Amino acid sequence: MTPFRVSVVAAAAALILLAIILELIRSRRLQERYAILWLVTGSVMFVLAIWRGGLAKIADLAGIAYPPSALFVLVSLFILAVLLHYSTVISGLSDQSKILAQRLALLERELEESSGGERREADP
Amino acid sequence: MAVRRLAIVPAYNEVGSVASVVREIHAVDAEFQIVVVDDGSTDETARLAAEAGARVIRLPFNLGIGGAVQTGYQYALEHGFDLAVQVDGDGQHDPGEIDALLEPILDGSADMAVGSRFIGDRHYRGTLSRRIGIRIFAALVSLIVRQRVTDTTSGFRAVNRLGIRLFAADYPHDYPEVEATVLVFRHRLRMVEVPVRMRERASGSSSITFARSIYYMFKVTLALFMGLFRRYPTPPEEVH
Numbered sequence: 034m035t036p037f038r039v040s041v042v043a044a045a046a047a048l049i050l051l052a053i054i055l056e057l058i059r060s061r062r063l064q065e066r067y068a069i070l071w072l073v074t075g076s077v078m079f080v081l082a083i084w085r086g087g088l089a090k091i092a093d094l095a096g097i098a099y100p101p102s103a104l105f106v107l108v109s110l111f112i113l114a115v116l117l118h119y120s121t122v123i124s125g126l127s128d129q130s131k132i133l134a135q136r137l138a139l140l141e142r143e144l145e146e147s148s149g150g151e152r153r154e155a156d157p
Numbered sequence: 158m159a160v161r162r163l164a165i166v167p168a169y170n171e172v173g174s175v176a177s178v179v180r181e182i183h184a185v186d187a188e189f190q191i192v193v194v195d196d197g198s199t200d201e202t203a204r205l206a207a208e209a210g211a212r213v214i215r216l217p218f219n220l221g222i223g224g225a226v227q228t229g230y231q232y233a234l235e236h237g238f239d240l241a242v243q244v245d246g247d248g249q250h251d252p253g254e255i256d257a258l259l260e261p262i263l264d265g266s267a268d269m270a271v272g273s274r275f276i277g278d279r280h281y282r283g284t285l286s287r288r289i290g291i292r293i294f295a296a297l298v299s300l301i302v303r304q305r306v307t308d309t310t311s312g313f314r315a316v317n318r319l320g321i322r323l324f325a326a327d328y329p330h331d332y333p334e335v336e337a338t339v340l341v342f343r344h345r346l347r348m349v350e351v352p353v354r355m356r357e358r359a360s361g362s363s364s365i366t367f368a369r370s371i372y373y374m375f376k377v378t379l380a381l382f383m384g385l386f387r388r389y390p391t392p393p394e395e396v397h
Contacts, residue, residue, distance in 0.1 A: 059383050059386050059387055065379050066330065068379070069372070069376060069379070072379075129217075136217045
C-alpha cells in the first residue's frame, strides 16, 4: 500500500498543478486547446493519489512492487504525451513562420516594385 | 448617411458554394460589400470568390474559423463599416434571411443579431450527437447570459459597430460561436436571436467529426467556465 504521506504529498502537488493551469488559462497566458492535456495529466495524478486502492491494483497489474512507483510511471507517461503533443505543435508553428516569412518577403518585393519607379525598368 | 454594410464570408475549400453565396448576397442587397476570407484553401475558392465579385482576403495558412472570421471583422473596423453580417461560405446560411437579421441592428434594438434554427419553424435535422451538444450548450449559455439562447452554434450573425470593434479585438479560437455569445454578454452588448431557416450544406462536409465533437464539448465547456472568471473591459462608449 502507498504510504499515507506519499498520497498526501502527491495529491497536494496535483492540486497545485491544476490550480496553476487554471490560473494560466484565466489570465489568458495559456490557450484552452493546449491546456486540455495538462488538465488530464493533473486530474489523473490527483485521482491516483487519492484512490489508493486503485493505484495498488494498477501497480499489481504492471508488476510494480511499490505502488508510488506506478504513480511516478503513469505521470511520466502523461508528461511524455504532453511533450509529444508540443513537438507536433512546434512543427506546425515552424511551418507557419516559414510561410509567413516567405509571404512577407514576396510582399515587400512587390511593394518595392510598385513604389520605386526606376526599379521597374529592371523587369522584362 | 447610408449605412455601410459588409458581408463577411469565411470559406475553407468551398469551390462548390462560395461563388453562389457571393452572388446571392449581392442579389439580396446590392449595397453590400462582400469580403471572402479564404482560410488557407488549397482549391480555387479564392479565384471563384473574386470572379463572383467579392473582395478576397487570403490567409497564408489555415487559421480555423475563429481566426478567419476575426480577420473579416478587422477588415470591417479598418474600413469603417457600420454593420457586418457573417455568412458561411458553405451555403448553409440563406442570404435571403439577411434582411431579417439586419432589422434589430438597423433599428438599434440590438448590437448583435444571431440567426437561430430553433425558433419558430423547426426545420433543422442534424446528427443526434450534434443536437444533444447544441441543447446542452444552449442551456448552459442561457444560464450564463441570463437570456434564452436557443442556437449557440449558429455562425449566421449580424453586428453593429460595437460588435465589430469587440470581435476585431477579441474573438475565440477553434469553435468560436458559443464563446462569442458569452463574450458579447460580458461586454454588455445586447444580443437578440432571429428565427431563420438554414439549408443543407451545398457542398463539402461539416468540419465537426465525432472524435472532434468530444474535444469540442470539452474545450468549449472549459472556455465557458474560464470566461466567467475573466474580467472583461467595459465596452467603449458610443452612441447607438
